[in-house]
Amino acid sequence: MNHPITIKSGDVxxxxVLQYPESDKVERGTKKYPIVVICHGFVGNRIGTDRLFVEAAEQLTNSGYLVLRFDYGGCGESTGDYGSGGLDKLIEQTRTVLDYTAGLDLVDPDRIILLGHSLGGAVAVLTAARDSRVKSLVLWAPVAHPYMDIRNIIGKQAVEEIEKTGKSDYLHYELTQHFTNSLAEYQPLTELRSYNGDVLIVHGTADTVVPVDYCFLYQKTFWLRKEGCCDKEVIMQADHTFSSKSTRDQAFDVTLRWIDSLGKRRSDWSYWTI
Incomplete structure (x- = not known):
């Protein structure tokens, strides 16, 4: 069951869309449900390439999870101008979505999960480092060096144009100098140490957009924290958006099994008392 929503974040x-498990499984007012909030990537939207996030949400809701998919400002059906803001605005908007999520009666506040893809993965990390309501992170092919990674995507010519004129057109998005400057200001690999929750990283060996090496770099850095575990799954021949059926099925399967294991672990601990 899908419920369209609009969330105000500043002037945007x-x-x-808030997606519920099958209606006969939802016990309104009597049970709290875990929720997965999906953060899309650079100039993306809540549908995802080849319906990546739509299909992921279907898998999750079929397994009893609430899912919230949303468009960042200036993307999809949201108002605003994506290219005029920066990572600061994306973090702010994600936290506003968390405000909405935490206010839902059906949501278990101890099982709020951010799932971020590509640049959305970096935004998810930066948000989790600032917001203790994020209990778990799932990162699909996450950006590790925002400035260099997005620079590689938009191309050297666009970057030089931004530096010279203050803006550049990329796929109909007007990227400003504030946008590129903000990419250089935020360092997910440094800030992630402020986050103590559990993390899963999923990456494909055939990713030509974000190097699969980042998967290992992220895990190594997460391991340096005092608290929280970090698991990874490297999927052979998977590209940046897990576009083939087999690789996408693998990404969904490992993600769902990992999230389920967190719930089981919490349930097991509930039997222990001091």
């Missing part, structure tokens, strides 16, 4: 209206 974020368009999204």
């Amino acid at each position: 209206q974020l368009s999204g």
